[in-house]
Amino acid sequence: MVDNRRMMVKALPMVSVVIPTYNCGVYVRQAVESVLQQRYTNYELIVVDDGSADDTQRILAPYRDRLHLISQANQGVGSARNRGLAAAKGEFVVFLDADDYFLPNKLTHQVAVFQQQPHLGIVHSGWRQVNQDGDFLADVCRWQQIPQLNLESWLRWKPVGTMGTMMFRRDWLRRVGGFTPGLTHAEDVDLVLRLLSAGCAIAWLPEITICYRLHSASAMGQGIKQARCLAWVINRFFSQTNLPDSIRSMESEVRFTTWVWIAWYLYHTDFWQEAITYLQESWHISPERHKATVPRWVENFIELSTGSRHRDRSTLQLPEKLQRFWSSSHWQNLIKWVIQKDTISRKDHPLVSIVIPTYNSANYLCECIESIFYQTYPHYEIIVINDGSKDNPKQAIFPYLGLLRYIDQQNQGVSATRNRGISLAKGELVVFLDADDCFLPDKLQSQVAVFQENPQLGIVQSGWWRVNQQGNLLKCVEPWHYISQLNLETWLRWKPMGTMGTLMFRRDWLQRVGGFDTRLRHAEDVDLVLRLSVQGCPSAWLRQHTVCYRQHDRNTMRDGISQAESINFVLDKFFAMPQLPEYVRLLENWVRYTTLVWSAWYLYRTGFLGEMVQYLQRSRQYCPYLPAAMVVNWLESMQSFSQEVGEFFDPDAVSRLPQWQGLVKQVTAVG
Numbered sequence: 001m002v003d004n005r006r007m008m009v010k011a012l013p014m015v016s017v018v019i020p021t022y023n024c025g026v027y028v029r030q031a032v033e034s035v036l037q038q039r040y041t042n043y044e045l046i047v048v049d050d051g052s053a054d055d056t057q058r059i060l061a062p063y064r065d066r067l068h069l070i071s072q073a074n075q076g077v078g079s080a081r082n083r084g085l086a087a088a089k090g091e092f093v094v095f096l097d098a099d100d101y102f103l104p105n106k107l108t109h110q111v112a113v114f115q116q117q118p119h120l121g122i123v124h125s126g127w128r129q130v131n132q133d134g135d136f137l138a139d140v141c142r143w144q145q146i147p148q149l150n151l152e153s154w155l156r157w158k159p160v161g162t163m164g165t166m167m168f169r170r171d172w173l174r175r176v177g178g179f180t181p182g183l184t185h186a187e188d189v190d191l192v193l194r195l196l197s198a199g200c201a202i203a204w205l206p207e208i209t210i211c212y213r214l215h216s217a218s219a220m221g222q223g224i225k226q227a228r229c230l231a232w233v234i235n236r237f238f239s240q241t242n243l244p245d246s247i248r249s250m251e252s253e254v255r256f257t258t259w260v261w262i263a264w265y266l267y268h269t270d271f272w273q274e275a276i277t278y279l280q281e282s283w284h285i286s287p288e289r290h291k292a293t294v295p296r297w298v299e300n301f302i303e304l305s306t307g308s309r310h311r312d313r314s315t316l317q318l319p320e321k322l323q324r325f326w327s328s329s330h331w332q333n334l335i336k337w338v339i340q341k342d343t344i345s346r347k348d349h350p351l352v353s354i355v356i357p358t359y360n361s362a363n364y365l366c367e368c369i370e371s372i373f374y375q376t377y378p379h380y381e382i383i384v385i386n387d388g389s390k391d392n393p394k395q396a397i398f399p400y401l402g403l404l405r406y407i408d409q410q411n412q413g414v415s416a417t418r419n420r421g422i423s424l425a426k427g428e429l430v431v432f433l434d435a436d437d438c439f440l441p442d443k444l445q446s447q448v449a450v451f452q453e454n455p456q457l458g459i460v461q462s463g464w465w466r467v468n469q470q471g472n473l474l475k476c477v478e479p480w481h482y483i484s485q486l487n488l489e490t491w492l493r494w495k496p497m498g499t500m501g502t503l504m505f506r507r508d509w510l511q512r513v514g515g516f517d518t519r520l521r522h523a524e525d526v527d528l529v530l531r532l533s534v535q536g537c538p539s540a541w542l543r544q545h546t547v548c549y550r551q552h553d554r555n556t557m558r559d560g561i562s563q564a565e566s567i568n569f570v571l572d573k574f575f576a577m578p579q580l581p582e583y584v585r586l587l588e589n590w591v592r593y594t595t596l597v598w599s600a601w602y603l604y605r606t607g608f609l610g611e612m613v614q615y616l617q618r619s620r621q622y623c624p625y626l627p628a629a630m631v632v633n634w635l636e637s638m639q640s641f642s643q644e645v646g647e648f649f650d651p652d653a654v655s656r657l658p659q660w661q662g663l664v665k666q667v668t669a670v671g
Helices: 002-011 025-036 056-066 077-087 106-116 151-157 170-175 187-197 223-238 251-268 272-284 290-306 320-327 329-342 362-373 398-403 414-424 443-453 488-494 507-512 524-534 560-575 588-605 609-622 627-644 651-655 658-668
Strands: 015-021 043-050 068-072 092-095 120-130 136-140 167-169 201-213 352-358 380-387 405-409 429-432 459-467 473-477 504-506 539-550
Touching (some): 015 025, 015 077, 015 106, 025 056, 043 056, 043 077, 056 068, 068 077, 077 092, 077 187, 092 170, 106 167, 106 201, 120 187, 151 251, 187 201, 187 223, 223 251, 272 290, 272 329, 290 329, 290 362, 329 398, 352 362, 352 414, 362 380, 362 398, 380 414, 414 507, 429 443, 429 507, 443 504, 473 539, 488 524, 504 507, 524 560, 560 588, 560 609, 588 609, 609 658, 627 651, 627 658, 651 658
Parallel strands (some): 015 092, 120 201, 352 429, 380 405
Antiparallel strands (some): 120 167, 429 504, 459 504
């Protein structure tokens, strides 16, 4: 039985575990014990003491018969690992830092992956972050975000925490010459890049195999050295002349993301001015345009600091240190530098003022503002007016405050807020963007081009995307298919507006009519455009989508009764104007009828069935149809309105409503 067990042990491939240690006596015993307690038994343990001046030798003395101890003058961790590699006899090699320790199945499970996939040269795994005392902090399972490991994914994500997560085939390590001499940090990233470039295959063991100790004395505490070494590794990698085209095409993005990571790491290790230097360097290699680089910086810093990407920054508890960084003179000076770099001579580019009124929409505000930074047209200003919100929008957009004007005011309503924006605007052209919507990238450039081609225009309207609460596309809206020309009659008949952000105005025209009617909290867009059109303001289509219009329960348009009252109040105002052309007055009955039916549909849609009946009853005095035909038209119109917004409408379900049946009985009664 003993002989059989010895034969089984010999049949297992040997694993060489190399522990480099330098003044790590306080932890090295636990590292050694974690190897000795492995369930996999066919291993050798090599400890390379890299010139320690503490009691490492004394601590290791009781283990002399169970490990191979090599002592050398201090030369750095790369040299110590190479010394261990030279002494290694195993088919596989693992490097364990002296302040980390293995979990019991580490060797067993990684060897099993090699045996199942003999072509592999590296098996990588997850790790457990622990504090200085070994208490649990977090499990890092990078295979969940990066399921496939290859040269491209390693370049892009560099998914390594500590060397001990990986097991290597020894032949591959020797083929590339082991670790780069003199490289004191990022040597793990460098080694794997060289291995993968040489054709070495890598795969995940989707399991936590090691505890990675985070403490002030760890190698990662040396921020500037870490930064310089990683930058050197990336620069050397891309200096190769024989890189495949697929890898060469990644250079700009890889350099950018690496430099931003370095900047974050320098911030994290309290080298704030050096962090700014790397962010400035990343600006010059950014794949983004203009100010769009800033949200990339912010998103990366948040993700790296919190461990995940959060869109809703109004509720996210950011680390206090990150908030201090964004408040610091370092960040403020960086933003001033960005503005200076982004400012070029734009004599042929009219300034566009973008006014964003926000009221309790902080959870969407960052996405809204970032959609402006990503515009292809660079000559704009952003004015954010907080209309008495209770959800702290200033905190949500804090990193961007230097790139925009931010105003707080008591709640006055959207019309008064937009009027304040007009009074503050410096641009020749003005756009109003609701805080829960966002621009598509060519919005400004395309609409400005229409104004430049047609200097007499006062309004340029466009199409839009209806999106759900998460931003997923529901419907593309292109009203120009049934409204070819925009003029007073078509604005009055069809009111082709979804959200204010689709329109761009010439500021002079807005000032001429006095802006928005502050009595209106709904239908203020219809009212404004009708007053502009009556004054002779020319309008034209840009036949493309420019805005994502978000549909959610908190939309302003969800207030059914107020919306219906407002749109009909606008018509009362409009038809009371003494200067209306005769042909417009002839449209009054038709416009009032269709608007009242639309209001009834909207009330039905928002659950106000009694009010729906009232509006349909009011529509009868303007209706051109006999009673039976009128009822049919009501249903057909409501179905059409539902189709326009991409919603299902069931006429039979409406017909079965008691309110509907009572209304139909009343209007069709003889006499």
